Amino acid sequence: MNAIEIRQLEKSYRVYQKNEGLWASVQSLFHRDYREVAALKPLDLDVAQGEFVAFLGPNGAGKTTTLKLLSGVISPSGGEARVLGHTPWLRENEYRRRFALVMGQKNQLWWDLPAQESFLLHQKIYRIPPDQFARTRDELCDLLEMQHLLGRPVRELSLGERMKMELTAALLHSPEVLFLDEPTIGLDVIAQHNIQKFLKHYQQERKITVLLTSHYMKDVAALCRRVVIIARGQLVYDGSLEGIIDRFSGHKVLSLLFANGRMPGDLSRYGEVLEIVEPKARLRVARSEIARVLSAVLANHTLEDISVEDPPLEEVIAEMFSLSAKEEVVASG
Amino acid sequence: MFARAETWWTIFKICVEERLVYRGDFALGTLMRFLPIVTQIFLWTAVFASAGTATIQGFTREDVVAYYLLTMLARAFSSMPGLASGLARQIREGEIKKFLIQPIDLISYLLLARTAHKVVYYLIATGPFALVFYLCRDYFHGWPPIEVFLAFVVSLLLSFLLGFYMEATMGMISFWFLEVSSLLFVHMLFIFFFSGHMFPLEFLPDFWKSVIDYTPFPYLAYFPSAVFLGKVQGAVLVKGLVIEAAWTVGFIVLCRFSMQAGYRRYSGYGG
Numbered sequence: 001m002n003a004i005e006i007r008q009l010e011k012s013y014r015v016y017q018k019n020e021g022l023w024a025s026v027q028s029l030f031h032r033d034y035r036e037v038a039a040l041k042p043l044d045l046d047v048a049q050g051e052f053v054a055f056l057g058p059n060g061a062g063k064t065t066t067l068k069l070l071s072g073v074i075s076p077s078g079g080e081a082r083v084l085g086h087t088p089w090l091r092e093n094e095y096r097r098r099f100a101l102v103m104g105q106k107n108q109l110w111w112d113l114p115a116q117e118s119f120l121l122h123q124k125i126y127r128i129p130p131d132q133f134a135r136t137r138d139e140l141c142d143l144l145e146m147q148h149l150l151g152r153p154v155r156e157l158s159l160g161e162r163m164k165m166e167l168t169a170a171l172l173h174s175p176e177v178l179f180l181d182e183p184t185i186g187l188d189v190i191a192q193h194n195i196q197k198f199l200k201h202y203q204q205e206r207k208i209t210v211l212l213t214s215h216y217m218k219d220v221a222a223l224c225r226r227v228v229i230i231a232r233g234q235l236v237y238d239g240s241l242e243g244i245i246d247r248f249s250g251h252k253v254l255s256l257l258f259a260n261g262r263m264p265g266d267l268s269r270y271g272e273v274l275e276i277v278e279p280k281a282r283l284r285v286a287r288s289e290i291a292r293v294l295s296a297v298l299a300n301h302t303l304e305d306i307s308v309e310d311p312p313l314e315e316v317i318a319e320m321f322s323l324s325a326k327e328e329v330v331a332s333g
Numbered sequence: 334m335f336a337r338a339e340t341w342w343t344i345f346k347i348c349v350e351e352r353l354v355y356r357g358d359f360a361l362g363t364l365m366r367f368l369p370i371v372t373q374i375f376l377w378t379a380v381f382a383s384a385g386t387a388t389i390q391g392f393t394r395e396d397v398v399a400y401y402l403l404t405m406l407a408r409a410f411s412s413m414p415g416l417a418s419g420l421a422r423q424i425r426e427g428e429i430k431k432f433l434i435q436p437i438d439l440i441s442y443l444l445l446a447r448t449a450h451k452v453v454y455y456l457i458a459t460g461p462f463a464l465v466f467y468l469c470r471d472y473f474h475g476w477p478p479i480e481v482f483l484a485f486v487v488s489l490l491l492s493f494l495l496g497f498y499m500e501a502t503m504g505m506i507s508f509w510f511l512e513v514s515s516l517l518f519v520h521m522l523f524i525f526f527f528s529g530h531m532f533p534l535e536f537l538p539d540f541w542k543s544v545i546d547y548t549p550f551p552y553l554a555y556f557p558s559a560v561f562l563g564k565v566q567g568a569v570l571v572k573g574l575v576i577e578a579a580w581t582v583g584f585i586v587l588c589r590f591s592m593q594a595g596y597r598r599y600s601g602y603g604g
Contacts, residue, residue, distance in 0.1 A: 073433050075600040089600060093436040101434050108431055110347065112354045117347050124340035125437050153354075 003177055003209035004047035004070065009079035010233075011040040011065050039065040041233040042079060049176075050207040054214065054224035054241075058321040062233040063213040067179045070211070071101040083177055097126055100170035104182035108166060109154045115165040116150040119172060126173035133172065140168040143198055160191030167195070171202070180212040184219055196222040217314045231321065241313065249316045252290050254283040256297065257305035264301055279304075284311070340437075341445055348449030363458050366405070367465055373401045390535040396562065397533065399472040403558035404530050406462065409454065410489045411496030411528075411553040413447060417520070420504025421513050424599070433596065440501060440592060447497055477561055484570055488557040491577045496553055498584035505588065508595030529555025535564070546573075549580040 017033040018024060040062040047053050055063045068074045070081060072088035072095070081088060086095035102108075109118040123133040141147045144164040154162060163183060170178070180199075184192040200223055203210055214220060220227060221241060229237040229244070237244060254271065258264070258279040267273050270293045271285035285293050290308060297303070310316075352359065381387075381394040392400065420443070423429045432439040466473075476482065503520050507513050525531060527550035534542050534555045545551055556573050559565045565573055 071434055073430050073600060075597075091433060096434065096436040101430075106427065106430070110351060113347065113351055117350060121343055121347055124336075124343040125435055127336050127340075 001049050002046045003049040003051070003084055004045070004211070005080075005082045006043055006045040006066075006070075007080045008042040008044060009040065009066075009069060009081050010038065010042045010077050011062075011069060011074065012036050012038045012077045038233050040069070040076075040230075043230070043233075043235055045228065045235065045238070047209055047211065049209055051226060052203050052210045052212070052224050054212050054220040054227045055230070056213070056220065056227060056317065057230040061230045063230060064181055065233075066230070067101065067181050067211065067213065071099065071179055072096070073101075097173060098175060099177040099179065100173070100175040101179040102166055102170045102181065102183055104163065104185035107154070107162070109162070109169060111155050112153055114151045115154055115157075115169070118154070118165075118169055119150075122169050122172050128173055132174075136172055136174060137168065140171055143201065144168065144194070158191075160187050160194070163187060163191070163195060164198075167198070174206070175208065177209045178211075180210060180214075182214055183212070184214060184216055192216065192218065199223055217317065221313065229317075229320070236320075244320075245310045245313065245316050248320045249311050250287055251284050251311055252287055253309045253311050254285050254290070254293065254297075255305075255307045255309065256281045256283070256301075256303055259302040259304045262302070270297060341441070344442060344445045345449045348446040349453055352450050352453045359453075360457065363454060364461060366409075366458070367461055370402065370405070370465060370469075374398055377401075390533070391564075392533055392535065395472040398469065400533050400558050400562060402466065402469055402472070403561050404528075404554040407489060407492055407554045407557040408528075408530060409458065409462075410451070410557075411492035413496050413500040416443070416447065416497070416500040417504035417517050418514070420501065421507035421517070424504075424507040424595075425511050429599065433600070440588060443501060444497060451493065477563060481560060481563065481566075481570075484574065485557055485561045488552070488560050488574060488577060491574070491581050492553055492557055495549060495577065495581045495584060498581065498588045499549060499553075502584055502588040502591055505591035505595050508591070508598050524550060524553060527551065528553040529558070533559075533564075547576065549577075549584070552577040552580060 013036070014034045015037045017035045018028055039060075043062075043066065055066065057063050065074070069076055070083055070088050072091045075089040084095065084098050086092060086098075088095065109115055110121075119133075119137055122128070123130070128136070138147075141150065144167070146161065146164050146168075149157060149161055149165070154165065157165065167183070183199075184195050187195065196219055199210070199212075202208075203223070210223075212219065212224065225240060227237065227239065227241050227244060228235065237247065239247075253274065258281070261279045263276070263278050263281070267276070267281055267283060271283040271289070274282040274284050276282075283293075294306075294308070297306070377394055377397045381389070381397075387393060389397075429439070431437075432442070477485065503513070503517060506516060510516070527534075527545050527548060529551055530553075534545060534551055537545070552573075556565070556577060560570060560573070
């Protein structure tokens, strides 16, 4: 059964277009030009109940717009969406009690008060029975190891500690659908890892549906089997994480360790040289060429070790994003 | 219904707690309100001395000081510092999303938060207010009759609601214009002059006084004070209360309407 169903969902904004200079500013007092910007082009997407889906894309791709549409913060310019059977932008209380949105850059807790006060407020707002509230809160606090922080004013917490509190507050009412917008942004590696570990455990336990946007591939690799990529407001990929490399990377990385420390002079004939640290070398070779290059290298040189790897995921995605940006320039130019 | 009351009570308690966090600032802010009294007494003594008359538009010097003290009390109910600008900031910075996502009503929440802040303020300020009124007791002509006092209390409570909904409606304008500070400044000036906070509105020409009586401004300061001092009585008093109640209801409706329209606009254009 699908928790999220999106059909031809789109959103465009009217953006004020200002020309450069003082005269243009004076003119803008009397007349302003506006331009329609498509933040999300017609999108179709289904997410099954219990899926953990990553939503990737470069800045301005439409990821956050989609999350805002699905959480009812904004209304679409066209199309339909149903989350748990509800139309999000109708903002029915029944729906609002069944989902949560966590934004890494926005604080929902009371700044000057300890988080436990915000939790109490959430209990009342979401009408959580007292015993269920106490049980969920204690369970989340144990999982996130933050019992000792509950009495400390939120403003005195570190960014990582604050994100743990935000997550707890968002999960107190046991939402069936969770939207996470960059939950690990700005966190150090340990804090990121802790949040990932928690999210993974929680999602597996509760089987809730999660839609995550993140720029950290480690978040995505640790948490999501399914990846949806949008660029320029359009869906460009929907599949597994590994599939991205197969689909979008035409290269492999060849690592060579030469025997007896003897490095051959000209490696560029085999492919693009990425790195040389004698006696090691890394080459970028086209997929179609890999068999031919391997046999040539083995025939011509004595090697201690050899490996063929996929390029790092970040690299493939960055390449893909920059390609889509170039296409955009071409399309608009 | 019970669950909703419980939610409101929790919000109220948490807002009280929040108000008590910055003790020093709060105590200083409360006490500083009383300083202008001294300058006002000197000012009006000088005004009456230079005018060379015992009364101006039916007000003696004592009446004016008593009036000033009462407007101060009325403004303690009707003034809403930071409400409109805070709302404007929340809209501009996107914090308003919380109220779109969570099952909670923005206006009820703001009203409860403001009530909590006021209750804390009254608890702290009761002592200083009582002391100041005691020290200035000679400026008053005793307590008004019970029915007048009740009308005074009703006008004060209505002034709280009127002040809240007026200010909240001003804040809602931010849904349409991101920068509203100039507008809020003009609004503040109108309140400053036409609420009677500066001087009794009887000092204005009759025509303008009668016009201003139909605006919401006098009900934020002038009207409750005039009721206490017996300057408005009988049918005029009842008419004043009706106008005050009508403006309050009008702004409740306008505030709700502008919130709904604002939400629609916000969700259509921004977010």
